[in-house]
């Protein structure tokens with residue numbers, strides 16, 4: 229019988245145990261079995277509100293302790309990394325308190341509800357020298373890394389265009405209730421909530437945004453309140469954008485909508501090059517469609533690249549191609565990158581500065597819509 233030495237540990241404090249909090253917890257539980265790590269995450273403390281909710285979630289997700297007070301969590305000496313999976317308005321106070329206590333921070337998107345907060349968070353993290361990661365998990369898809377390799381290697385020639393969309397239908401019914409996602413103070417609206425994902429994907433593939441021309445539309449001017457009555461809606465249901473990138477001569481067209489009837493997760497793009505094209509949708513995210521020009525007459529068209537062990541990170545989950553990863557696996561890859569950054573192995577690939585770049589693009593699109601003009605990113609404050 230062999231007794232194994234205990235690997236050094238890293239204390240994880242998780243705030244929020246809803247949809248994303250649970251995804252964070254599953255990823256922290258799973259990551260050590262999938263990837264080699266310098267320090268194993270220890271699920272130390274979970275905070276939620278009210279306290280009974282924290283206790284129940286901590287028990288089911290395998291945390292050692294629970295609290296109803298998130299300020300105690302960020303100060304707790306056994307917590308090294310604070311994971312924030314709460315509604316948007318709480319990201320800034322929680323992250324700033326965690327950074328002040330010297331903790332590394334893993335924060336859900338969007339980074340903050342105001343650009344000022346996003347700038348303050350980025351400055352604080354830089355000054356403190358802590359590691360940060362923001363939950364733009366769709367960028368962690370091995371096939372999205374492959375798409376970037378194809379673009380950068382010139383395999384499909386020079387990039388000539390990009391059409392991107394993030395549409396979901398969860399607010400398509402005009403009677404879908406008013407929620408925190410409809411609050412302007414919560415960075416509500418389709419653009420910040422889901423449009424931020426297609427902006428992050430376009431930036432990942434094409435580089436930094438130079439200027440934007442956008443239009444935000446509120447289609448349903450009021451919605452029912454869960455407790456009765458109705459409330460006016462001022463945030464956008466959908467947004468259309470023309471986007472120019474520093475490194476490319478074309479104008480990309482992007483759109484987002486939470487009125488996308490029939491769509492559950494249409495985070496999708498078509499990217500054209502002089503010698504080929506790429507086509508992708510998150511609804512079938514283990515497939516990348518690749519077109520290469522030059523086929524003989526009658527044999528042209530897109531082929532399907534199936535995700536497999538030849539693509540970054542896939543092999544850690546499964547040795548066989550085509551067997552497919554799932555949403556929570558993307559979160560596990562994200563947590564691996566966070567832990568590697570904490571270990572000093574590689575910089576975070578979506579730190580607060582990266583998320584601020586997306587927040588600045590969103591701010592520019594809002595300004596463009598309000599003033600009905602093109603807006604250069606240089607006009608928007610930066611950290």
Ligand SMILES: NC(=O)c1ccc[n+]([C@@H]2O[C@H](COP(=O)([O-])OP(=O)(O)OC[C@H]3O[C@@H](n4cnc5c(N)ncnc54)[C@H](O)[C@@H]3O)[C@@H](O)[C@H]2O)c1
Nearest residue numbers: 244245246247248275276277313314315316336337338363
């Ligand atoms: N990366 C993604 O793909 C993705 C998907 C969905 C949501 N999100 C983001 O995740 C965040 C959370 O969204 P969600 O869908 O998980 O919401 P949710 O409503 O399911 O969960 C929010 C959690 O925060 C807790 N909470 C609220 N106030 C609190 C407080 N004061 N102290 C402690 N806990 C508190 C709630 O009790 C709940 O457990 C949002 O920022 C959202 O934009 C990201």
